[in-house]
Amino acid sequence: MLLTSVIIVLREVLEAALMISILLAMTRKLQRDHRWISLGLTLGLVGAFLHASVISTVSEWFDDAGQEVTNASMQIAIYLLLLAINASLARGGRSGFWINLATSVVVALSIAREGFEIVIYLSGFAHNPENINRVLTGAALGMGVGFSIGALFYYSLLALSYRYALILSSLLLTLVGAGMCSQATMLLMQVDWLPSQIPLWDSSGWVSENSLTGHRRHRRRHHRSRHRATTQRSPPPATGRLCPWAG
Amino acid sequence: MTRMAPAGTIWLLFIFIFYLPSSSRAATPVFEIEIKNHLFYPSRLEIPAHTKVKLLIYNRDPTPEEFESYELNREKVITGGRKGVVFIGPLTPGEYPFFGEFNPKTALGTIVVIPE
Numbered sequence: 001m002l003l004t005s006v007i008i009v010l011r012e013v014l015e016a017a018l019m020i021s022i023l024l025a026m027t028r029k030l031q032r033d034h035r036w037i038s039l040g041l042t043l044g045l046v047g048a049f050l051h052a053s054v055i056s057t058v059s060e061w062f063d064d065a066g067q068e069v070t071n072a073s074m075q076i077a078i079y080l081l082l083l084a085i086n087a088s089l090a091r092g093g094r095s096g097f098w099i100n101l102a103t104s105v106v107v108a109l110s111i112a113r114e115g116f117e118i119v120i121y122l123s124g125f126a127h128n129p130e131n132i133n134r135v136l137t138g139a140a141l142g143m144g145v146g147f148s149i150g151a152l153f154y155y156s157l158l159a160l161s162y163r164y165a166l167i168l169s170s171l172l173l174t175l176v177g178a179g180m181c182s183q184a185t186m187l188l189m190q191v192d193w194l195p196s197q198i199p200l201w202d203s204s205g206w207v208s209e210n211s212l213t214g215h216r217r218h219r220r221r222h223h224r225s226r227h228r229a230t231t232q233r234s235p236p237p238a239t240g241r242l243c244p245w246a247g
Numbered sequence: 248m249t250r251m252a253p254a255g256t257i258w259l260l261f262i263f264i265f266y267l268p269s270s271s272r273a274a275t276p277v278f279e280i281e282i283k284n285h286l287f288y289p290s291r292l293e294i295p296a297h298t299k300v301k302l303l304i305y306n307r308d309p310t311p312e313e314f315e316s317y318e319l320n321r322e323k324v325i326t327g328g329r330k331g332v333v334f335i336g337p338l339t340p341g342e343y344p345f346f347g348e349f350n351p352k353t354a355l356g357t358i359v360v361i362p363e
Contacts, residue, residue, distance in 0.1 A: 004351055056326045064332040067324065117313070120324055121349055124310035190321055192275075192334040196299060199339075 001131055005138025006145070008121055012114040013146030016044075019110055019176050021150040023085075023103055025157035026169045030093045033100060040104040044111025051112050052119035065191035072184035074109050079184075081106045082177040089170050275301050275334070280356070282306045282325070285347065287356035296340045296360050302333045312354065316345035319358065336360075 020037065027034050051058075051070075059067040081102045088099045118139065125135045157165050188194040278300055281288045285308065294300050306312050309327040316322075319338075325331035335343075338360045347354025 004349075008348065055324065056329055059324075059326070059329065059331065064330070067331075117324060120311045120326065121313075124327070124349060186320055190323065190333055192299070192301075196334065196336065198297070198337055 002134045002138040005135045006142040009139045009142030010146050012118050016110045016114045017146045017150030021154035022169050022172050025154050029165050032095045036100040036104040040107025043108035047112030048115025051116035068187040068191045072187045074113050075180040075184040078109050079177045079180040082173050277301045279303045285350035285353045290356040293359045297337045299336045304331045313348035315348045318343040
Protein backbone atom coordinates (compact mmCIF):
# COMPACT_ATOMS: atom_id res chain seq x y z
CA MET A 1 0.00 0.00 0.00
CA LEU A 2 2.82 2.33 1.00
CA LEU A 3 4.92 1.51 -2.06
CA THR A 4 1.95 1.80 -4.46
CA SER A 5 1.22 5.22 -3.02
CA VAL A 6 4.87 6.31 -3.38
CA ILE A 7 4.98 5.16 -7.02
CA ILE A 8 1.63 6.70 -8.05
CA VAL A 9 2.40 10.07 -6.47
CA LEU A 10 6.01 10.13 -7.68
CA ARG A 11 4.96 9.34 -11.24
CA GLU A 12 2.46 12.19 -11.27
CA VAL A 13 4.69 14.69 -9.46
CA LEU A 14 7.81 13.99 -11.51
CA GLU A 15 6.60 15.27 -14.86
CA ALA A 16 5.18 18.51 -13.45
CA ALA A 17 8.23 18.97 -11.17
CA LEU A 18 10.67 18.63 -14.07
CA MET A 19 8.75 21.03 -16.29
CA ILE A 20 8.34 23.59 -13.52
CA SER A 21 12.05 23.33 -12.60
CA ILE A 22 12.97 24.08 -16.24
CA LEU A 23 10.59 27.07 -16.35
CA LEU A 24 11.81 28.29 -12.97
CA ALA A 25 15.48 28.05 -14.01
CA MET A 26 14.62 29.88 -17.24
CA THR A 27 12.78 32.61 -15.30
CA ARG A 28 15.78 33.01 -12.99
CA LYS A 29 18.32 33.12 -15.82
CA LEU A 30 16.26 35.66 -17.73
CA GLN A 31 15.60 37.64 -14.53
CA ARG A 32 11.88 37.49 -15.09
CA ASP A 33 9.34 37.88 -12.31
CA HIS A 34 9.00 34.49 -10.56
CA ARG A 35 5.67 35.47 -9.02
CA TRP A 36 4.01 34.34 -12.27
CA ILE A 37 5.13 30.80 -11.51
CA SER A 38 3.79 31.09 -7.94
CA LEU A 39 0.48 32.23 -9.42
CA GLY A 40 0.51 29.21 -11.73
CA LEU A 41 1.24 26.87 -8.79
CA THR A 42 -1.70 28.25 -6.81
CA LEU A 43 -4.09 28.13 -9.75
CA GLY A 44 -2.87 24.61 -10.57
CA LEU A 45 -3.61 23.32 -7.07
CA VAL A 46 -7.09 24.83 -7.15
CA GLY A 47 -7.51 23.39 -10.65
CA ALA A 48 -6.46 19.89 -9.54
CA PHE A 49 -9.16 19.82 -6.83
CA LEU A 50 -11.77 21.29 -9.19
CA HIS A 51 -10.85 18.83 -11.93
CA ALA A 52 -11.09 15.91 -9.47
CA SER A 53 -14.44 17.09 -8.10
CA VAL A 54 -16.11 17.24 -11.51
CA ILE A 55 -14.37 14.33 -13.23
CA SER A 56 -17.35 11.94 -12.89
CA THR A 57 -19.59 14.40 -14.75
CA VAL A 58 -16.92 15.47 -17.23
CA SER A 59 -16.16 11.83 -18.09
CA GLU A 60 -19.70 11.41 -19.41
CA TRP A 61 -19.43 14.27 -21.90
CA PHE A 62 -19.05 13.51 -25.63
CA ASP A 63 -20.37 9.91 -25.31
CA ASP A 64 -18.04 9.05 -22.42
CA ALA A 65 -15.02 10.66 -24.08
CA GLY A 66 -15.03 13.73 -21.82
CA GLN A 67 -12.05 12.77 -19.67
CA GLU A 68 -9.81 12.14 -22.66
CA VAL A 69 -10.99 15.20 -24.60
CA THR A 70 -10.44 17.47 -21.57
CA ASN A 71 -6.98 16.03 -20.88
CA ALA A 72 -5.94 16.11 -24.53
CA SER A 73 -7.13 19.73 -24.80
CA MET A 74 -5.03 20.65 -21.77
CA GLN A 75 -2.02 18.89 -23.28
CA ILE A 76 -2.44 20.61 -26.64
CA ALA A 77 -2.79 23.94 -24.81
CA ILE A 78 0.45 23.22 -22.90
CA TYR A 79 2.16 22.36 -26.19
CA LEU A 80 1.00 25.62 -27.85
CA LEU A 81 2.07 27.69 -24.84
CA LEU A 82 5.49 25.99 -24.72
CA LEU A 83 5.76 26.83 -28.40
CA ALA A 84 5.20 30.51 -27.57
CA ILE A 85 7.71 30.34 -24.69
CA ASN A 86 10.33 28.72 -26.93
CA ALA A 87 9.68 31.27 -29.68
CA SER A 88 10.32 34.04 -27.14
CA LEU A 89 13.56 32.30 -26.09
CA ALA A 90 14.70 32.19 -29.70
CA ARG A 91 14.21 35.98 -29.85
CA GLY A 92 16.46 36.56 -26.87
CA GLY A 93 14.02 35.84 -24.07
CA ARG A 94 12.74 39.36 -23.53
CA SER A 95 10.14 39.54 -20.80
CA GLY A 96 6.59 40.52 -21.56
CA PHE A 97 3.12 40.21 -20.09
CA TRP A 98 1.97 37.50 -22.53
CA ILE A 99 5.03 35.30 -22.08
CA ASN A 100 4.78 35.59 -18.30
CA LEU A 101 1.10 34.71 -18.53
CA ALA A 102 1.90 31.75 -20.83
CA THR A 103 4.44 30.45 -18.27
CA SER A 104 1.88 30.83 -15.50
CA VAL A 105 -0.84 29.00 -17.43
CA VAL A 106 1.53 26.16 -18.42
CA VAL A 107 2.41 25.62 -14.75
CA ALA A 108 -1.27 25.78 -13.73
CA LEU A 109 -2.38 23.32 -16.45
CA SER A 110 0.37 20.81 -15.76
CA ILE A 111 -0.36 20.78 -12.01
CA ALA A 112 -4.12 20.58 -12.57
CA ARG A 113 -3.58 17.67 -14.97
CA GLU A 114 -1.15 15.66 -12.87
CA GLY A 115 -2.50 16.69 -9.46
CA PHE A 116 -6.05 15.62 -10.19
CA GLU A 117 -5.02 11.97 -10.35
CA ILE A 118 -3.33 12.21 -6.95
CA VAL A 119 -6.48 13.81 -5.50
CA ILE A 120 -8.66 11.06 -7.02
CA TYR A 121 -6.34 8.33 -5.73
CA LEU A 122 -6.19 9.75 -2.20
CA SER A 123 -9.95 10.41 -2.13
CA GLY A 124 -10.47 6.65 -2.42
CA PHE A 125 -9.00 6.27 1.07
CA ALA A 126 -10.96 9.10 2.70
CA HIS A 127 -13.21 6.63 4.53
CA ASN A 128 -10.59 3.99 5.14
CA PRO A 129 -8.89 4.89 8.44
CA GLU A 130 -6.89 1.61 8.46
CA ASN A 131 -4.86 2.52 5.42
CA ILE A 132 -5.03 6.30 5.28
CA ASN A 133 -1.86 6.82 7.34
CA ARG A 134 0.22 4.51 5.19
CA VAL A 135 -1.17 6.00 1.99
CA LEU A 136 -0.52 9.57 3.14
CA THR A 137 3.02 8.65 4.26
CA GLY A 138 3.63 7.10 0.86
CA ALA A 139 2.21 10.18 -0.87
CA ALA A 140 4.46 12.46 1.19
CA LEU A 141 7.49 10.32 0.33
CA GLY A 142 6.57 10.33 -3.35
CA MET A 143 6.15 14.10 -3.35
CA GLY A 144 9.42 14.53 -1.45
CA VAL A 145 11.35 12.45 -3.98
CA GLY A 146 9.65 14.21 -6.92
CA PHE A 147 10.34 17.69 -5.54
CA SER A 148 13.96 16.73 -4.74
CA ILE A 149 14.56 15.57 -8.31
CA GLY A 150 12.96 18.81 -9.55
CA ALA A 151 15.23 20.86 -7.24
CA LEU A 152 18.31 18.94 -8.39
CA PHE A 153 17.35 19.62 -11.97
CA TYR A 154 16.75 23.31 -11.25
CA TYR A 155 20.15 23.81 -9.61
CA SER A 156 21.89 21.81 -12.36
CA LEU A 157 20.37 24.14 -14.97
CA LEU A 158 21.34 27.21 -12.93
CA ALA A 159 24.92 25.95 -12.74
CA LEU A 160 25.19 26.13 -16.53
CA SER A 161 26.19 29.29 -18.33
CA TYR A 162 23.41 31.62 -19.52
CA ARG A 163 23.60 30.45 -23.12
CA TYR A 164 23.76 26.70 -22.45
CA ALA A 165 21.07 26.86 -19.77
CA LEU A 166 18.66 28.48 -22.24
CA ILE A 167 19.55 26.08 -25.07
CA LEU A 168 19.09 23.06 -22.79
CA SER A 169 15.85 24.48 -21.34
CA SER A 170 14.52 25.01 -24.82
CA LEU A 171 15.46 21.49 -25.92
CA LEU A 172 13.88 19.96 -22.83
CA LEU A 173 10.71 22.00 -23.24
CA THR A 174 10.63 20.78 -26.84
CA LEU A 175 10.73 17.18 -25.64
CA VAL A 176 8.03 17.88 -23.05
CA GLY A 177 5.88 19.51 -25.75
CA ALA A 178 6.37 16.56 -28.12
CA GLY A 179 5.42 14.23 -25.27
CA MET A 180 2.23 16.24 -24.70
CA CYS A 181 1.23 15.84 -28.36
CA SER A 182 2.08 12.16 -28.28
CA GLN A 183 -0.03 11.55 -25.19
CA ALA A 184 -2.90 13.71 -26.46
CA THR A 185 -2.89 11.54 -29.61
CA MET A 186 -3.03 8.38 -27.50
CA LEU A 187 -5.98 9.73 -25.48
CA LEU A 188 -7.92 10.65 -28.62
CA MET A 189 -7.24 7.18 -30.05
CA GLN A 190 -8.48 5.69 -26.78
CA VAL A 191 -11.93 7.23 -27.34
CA ASP A 192 -11.93 6.64 -31.10
CA TRP A 193 -11.62 10.31 -32.02
CA LEU A 194 -8.46 9.37 -33.92
CA PRO A 195 -8.02 6.11 -35.85
CA SER A 196 -5.85 3.36 -34.41
CA GLN A 197 -3.69 1.02 -36.47
CA ILE A 198 -1.49 -2.04 -36.00
CA PRO A 199 1.79 -0.91 -34.34
CA LEU A 200 4.52 0.07 -36.78
CA TRP A 201 7.33 -1.09 -34.54
CA ASP A 202 7.84 -2.62 -31.12
CA SER A 203 10.76 -1.42 -29.04
CA SER A 204 9.66 -3.09 -25.78
CA GLY A 205 12.85 -5.16 -25.89
CA TRP A 206 14.94 -1.99 -25.49
CA VAL A 207 13.41 -0.36 -22.43
CA SER A 208 10.64 -2.10 -20.58
CA GLU A 209 7.91 0.33 -19.57
CA ASN A 210 7.63 -1.59 -16.33
CA SER A 211 11.20 -0.71 -15.35
CA LEU A 212 12.05 2.49 -13.49
CA THR A 213 13.72 3.88 -16.61
CA GLY A 214 10.67 2.90 -18.60
CA HIS A 215 8.40 4.65 -16.12
CA ARG A 216 10.53 7.76 -16.28
CA ARG A 217 10.76 7.76 -20.04
CA HIS A 218 7.06 6.99 -20.27
CA ARG A 219 6.24 9.98 -18.12
CA ARG A 220 8.82 12.43 -19.38
CA ARG A 221 8.86 11.75 -23.04
CA HIS A 222 5.90 9.40 -23.23
CA HIS A 223 8.00 6.61 -24.56
CA ARG A 224 5.76 3.94 -25.91
CA SER A 225 7.08 0.61 -26.98
CA ARG A 226 4.40 0.09 -29.54
CA HIS A 227 4.09 3.06 -31.80
CA ARG A 228 1.11 3.24 -34.02
CA ALA A 229 1.05 5.09 -37.30
CA THR A 230 -0.92 8.01 -35.87
CA THR A 231 1.26 8.41 -32.80
CA GLN A 232 4.37 8.18 -34.90
CA ARG A 233 3.25 10.97 -37.19
CA SER A 234 2.57 13.42 -34.39
CA PRO A 235 5.78 14.04 -32.39
CA PRO A 236 8.33 14.86 -35.12
CA PRO A 237 6.53 17.97 -36.46
CA ALA A 238 5.84 19.02 -32.88
CA THR A 239 9.53 18.77 -32.08
CA GLY A 240 10.53 20.60 -35.21
CA ARG A 241 8.11 23.41 -34.54
CA LEU A 242 8.97 23.87 -30.91
CA CYS A 243 12.73 23.90 -31.09
CA PRO A 244 13.96 27.21 -32.47
CA TRP A 245 17.28 25.64 -33.49
CA ALA A 246 15.67 22.79 -35.41
CA GLY A 247 14.65 25.12 -38.19
CA MET B 248 3.68 34.64 -32.69
CA THR B 249 2.19 34.44 -36.19
CA ARG B 250 4.57 31.60 -37.06
CA MET B 251 2.90 29.46 -34.43
CA ALA B 252 -0.55 29.59 -35.95
CA PRO B 253 -0.01 26.81 -38.55
CA ALA B 254 1.03 24.26 -35.90
CA GLY B 255 -2.20 24.70 -33.94
CA THR B 256 -4.33 24.83 -37.05
CA ILE B 257 -2.76 21.64 -38.43
CA TRP B 258 -3.42 19.90 -35.10
CA LEU B 259 -7.07 20.91 -35.07
CA LEU B 260 -7.52 19.90 -38.71
CA PHE B 261 -5.79 16.62 -37.94
CA ILE B 262 -8.29 15.90 -35.16
CA PHE B 263 -11.40 16.87 -37.08
CA ILE B 264 -10.44 15.17 -40.36
CA PHE B 265 -9.93 11.90 -38.55
CA TYR B 266 -12.96 12.38 -36.33
CA LEU B 267 -15.35 12.28 -39.29
CA PRO B 268 -14.60 8.76 -40.56
CA SER B 269 -14.58 7.35 -37.03
CA SER B 270 -18.18 8.37 -36.45
CA SER B 271 -19.48 5.09 -37.92
CA ARG B 272 -19.15 3.15 -34.70
CA ALA B 273 -22.17 0.88 -34.97
CA ALA B 274 -20.18 -2.15 -36.14
CA THR B 275 -17.58 -2.01 -33.36
CA PRO B 276 -17.88 -5.10 -31.08
CA VAL B 277 -18.46 -4.26 -27.40
CA PHE B 278 -16.98 -6.19 -24.45
CA GLU B 279 -17.75 -5.59 -20.79
CA ILE B 280 -15.40 -5.75 -17.82
CA GLU B 281 -16.40 -5.22 -14.20
CA ILE B 282 -14.30 -4.08 -11.26
CA LYS B 283 -15.50 -5.59 -7.96
CA ASN B 284 -13.50 -5.64 -4.71
CA HIS B 285 -10.45 -4.41 -6.63
CA LEU B 286 -10.58 -7.38 -9.03
CA PHE B 287 -11.39 -7.49 -12.74
CA TYR B 288 -14.23 -9.74 -14.00
CA PRO B 289 -13.46 -11.40 -16.32
CA SER B 290 -9.74 -11.23 -15.69
CA ARG B 291 -9.13 -12.89 -19.05
CA LEU B 292 -11.00 -11.50 -22.03
CA GLU B 293 -10.74 -12.86 -25.56
CA ILE B 294 -11.15 -10.47 -28.48
CA PRO B 295 -10.71 -11.00 -32.24
CA ALA B 296 -7.48 -10.04 -33.97
CA HIS B 297 -7.21 -7.06 -36.34
CA THR B 298 -10.48 -5.60 -35.05
CA LYS B 299 -11.18 -2.42 -33.14
CA VAL B 300 -13.25 -3.19 -30.03
CA LYS B 301 -14.98 -1.08 -27.42
CA LEU B 302 -14.40 -1.98 -23.77
CA LEU B 303 -17.10 -0.94 -21.32
CA ILE B 304 -15.53 -0.98 -17.89
CA TYR B 305 -17.93 -0.79 -14.94
CA ASN B 306 -16.42 0.14 -11.60
CA ARG B 307 -18.77 -1.50 -9.05
CA ASP B 308 -16.54 -0.45 -6.14
CA PRO B 309 -17.18 2.80 -4.27
CA THR B 310 -13.50 3.73 -4.71
CA PRO B 311 -11.87 5.04 -7.90
CA GLU B 312 -9.67 2.89 -10.14
CA GLU B 313 -7.41 3.56 -13.09
CA PHE B 314 -7.53 1.05 -15.91
CA GLU B 315 -3.99 0.95 -17.28
CA SER B 316 -2.01 -1.13 -19.75
CA TYR B 317 1.45 -0.45 -21.13
CA GLU B 318 1.01 -3.13 -23.78
CA LEU B 319 -2.31 -1.69 -24.97
CA ASN B 320 -1.12 1.90 -24.48
CA ARG B 321 -4.19 2.87 -22.50
CA GLU B 322 -4.96 4.62 -19.21
CA LYS B 323 -8.29 5.79 -17.85
CA VAL B 324 -9.54 6.88 -14.45
CA ILE B 325 -12.97 5.42 -13.54
CA THR B 326 -14.48 6.88 -10.39
CA GLY B 327 -16.49 4.76 -7.94
CA GLY B 328 -19.81 3.41 -9.23
CA ARG B 329 -19.24 4.76 -12.76
CA LYS B 330 -18.38 3.30 -16.13
CA GLY B 331 -15.58 4.07 -18.55
CA VAL B 332 -15.26 3.49 -22.28
CA VAL B 333 -11.92 2.51 -23.82
CA PHE B 334 -11.37 1.58 -27.46
CA ILE B 335 -8.57 -0.88 -28.20
CA GLY B 336 -7.21 -2.48 -31.34
CA PRO B 337 -6.81 -3.45 -34.10
CA LEU B 338 -4.28 -5.77 -32.48
CA THR B 339 -2.13 -8.68 -33.60
CA PRO B 340 -2.72 -12.05 -31.82
CA GLY B 341 -1.12 -12.30 -28.40
CA GLU B 342 -1.62 -11.47 -24.74
CA TYR B 343 -1.95 -7.91 -23.51
CA PRO B 344 -1.91 -7.53 -19.72
CA PHE B 345 -3.77 -4.71 -17.99
CA PHE B 346 -4.05 -3.66 -14.34
CA GLY B 347 -5.72 -1.25 -11.96
CA GLU B 348 -3.11 1.33 -11.13
CA PHE B 349 -4.66 2.16 -7.76
CA ASN B 350 -4.71 -1.52 -6.71
CA PRO B 351 -1.93 -3.07 -8.79
CA LYS B 352 -1.50 -6.14 -6.57
CA THR B 353 -5.04 -7.46 -6.98
CA ALA B 354 -6.59 -5.75 -10.01
CA LEU B 355 -4.89 -7.71 -12.80
CA GLY B 356 -6.17 -8.99 -16.11
CA THR B 357 -5.25 -9.94 -19.64
CA ILE B 358 -6.75 -9.24 -23.02
CA VAL B 359 -6.15 -12.27 -25.23
CA VAL B 360 -6.25 -11.48 -28.93
CA ILE B 361 -7.17 -14.63 -30.82
CA PRO B 362 -6.51 -15.21 -34.53
CA GLU B 363 -9.59 -14.93 -36.78
